[in-house]
Amino acid sequence: MRQKILHTAGNLFLSLGVKSVTMDDIAAEMGISKKTIYEYYNTKEELVQATTNFFFDNIADEIDQICHRDDDMSPIETLFQINNIVKEHQKGDIAAEHQLKKSFPKVYEELQRKKIELMTRGILINMEKGVALGYYRNDLNPDLIARFYYSGMALICDSDIFPTDTYKPDQLTKDFTIYHLRAITTEKGGLALEKYLTENEL
Numbered sequence: 596m597r598q599k600i601l602h603t604a605g606n607l608f609l610s611l612g613v614k615s616v617t618m619d620d621i622a623a624e625m626g627i628s629k630k631t632i633y634e635y636y637n638t639k640e641e642l643v644q645a646t647t648n649f650f651f652d653n654i655a656d657e658i659d660q661i662c663h664r665d666d667d668m669s670p671i672e673t674l675f676q677i678n679n680i681v682k683e684h685q686k687g688d689i690a691a692e693h694q695l696k697k698s699f700p701k702v703y704e705e706l707q708r709k710k711i712e713l714m715t716r717g718i719l720i721n722m723e724k725g726v727a728l729g730y731y732r733n734d735l736n737p738d739l740i741a742r743f744y745y746s747g748m749a750l751i752c753d754s755d756i757f758p759t760d761t762y763k764p765d766q767l768t769k770d771f772t773i774y775h776l777r778a779i780t781t782e783k784g785g786l787a788l789e790k791y792l793t794e795n796e797l
Contacts, residue, residue, distance in 0.1 A: 601649040662720045670725035730784035
């Protein structure tokens with residue numbers, strides 16, 4: 596029941612907005628009484644926190660699995676895979692996060708902290724693997740590069756700097772990732788990048 600509540604609440608929050616959705620709305624959508632929801636969550640904020648954690652943890656699990664895969668996938672391909680996961684889960688999330696920031700600032704701040712930790716950890720693992728396999732330069736500070744990349748990805752989401760009518764988010768993400776990789780790859784990595792771009796028509 597707990598997971599059903601989180602799924603239903605999360606979908607309603609994303610589609611209608613976290614502020615406008617009530618506990619009554621969630622109960623009605625599930626065909627249960629509001630009392631049942633309160634058996635698991637004492638307040639709406641507690642439910643919002645749990646829902647945010649639930650959806651975030653699903654993304655984190657996917658990213659961690661890709662980062663720790665022990666196969667022939669190059670670190671370059673892995674980085675694009677991470678981007679695809681983030682992009683898939685971010686559909687509708689920008690407006691939802693804006694409402695979250697206004698209505699539940701503590702939940703929003705905790706989410707941002709966890710996002711920074713997740714992405715910098717994932718990029719750091721990618722950097723270390725890339726250096727070890729000879730795809731990335733070994734004269735760089737992996738932790739610093741990971742933070743550069745995360746900061747850049749966060750910046751390109753700012754519509755004041757990159758208006759969406761001029762810069763399409765998907766293309767902007769691809770362009771930034773290619774820019775990042777060309778700055779850190781060795782000759783071997785550069786060839787692998789060009790091969791990947793050609794085969795995937797990016």
